[in-house]
Amino acid sequence: xxxxxxxxxxxxxxxxxxxxxxxxxxxxxxxxxxxxxxxxxxxxxxxxxxxxxxxxxxxxxxxxxxxxxxxxxxxxxxxxxxxxxxxxxxxxxxxxxxxxxxxxxxxxxxxxxxxxxxxxxxxxxxxxxxxxxxxxxxxxx
Numbered sequence: 832x833x834x835x836x837x838x839x840x841x842x843x844x845x846x847x848x849x850x851x852x853x854x855x856x857x858x859x860x861x862x863x864x865x866x867x868x869x870x871x872x873x874x875x876x877x878x879x880x881x882x883x884x885x886x887x888x889x890x891x892x893x894x895x896x897x898x899x900x901x902x903x904x905x906x907x908x909x910x911x912x913x914x915x916x917x918x919x920x921x922x923x924x925x926x927x928x929x930x931x932x933x934x935x936x937x938x939x940x941x942x943x944x945x946x947x948x949x950x951x952x953x954x955x956x957x958x959x960x961x962x963x964x965x966x967x968x969x970x971x972x
Contacts, residue, residue: 845885848878852891870908884915893924905929912939919945 852874859867875892882888888913894909908925915921922940926933940947 847889848874848882849887849891852878852895856895871895872899886915886920888919889915889921897928917942917945931958
């Protein structure tokens, strides 16, 4: 099997950026007094400028943004979904971090034909806010 040098270089370059981010995050964890926030976030942005469709880089960027600036994590999640519309993990993470947007995200998942495994009780809760017969106490049935 012949591997092109261009794709190999791309993978190696992306791995280099990921490693660089991981090193900075480790430094921050070892010495929390030193604020490396701007450095880490700028490395994330620079890496994503080169590889905007890399799920691993987006994961690192979302995690870094969440730990440093929870208020702007919603914008980062929106950008990650725009760049990687078929990655279900970003929709699920957005549902977890932005519960007020669950219905909108659920509709996007339906539109993109991305399926979720969920309990029927959750479907009733999120779809039409009517109680499920399975959730009612025995005396009410």
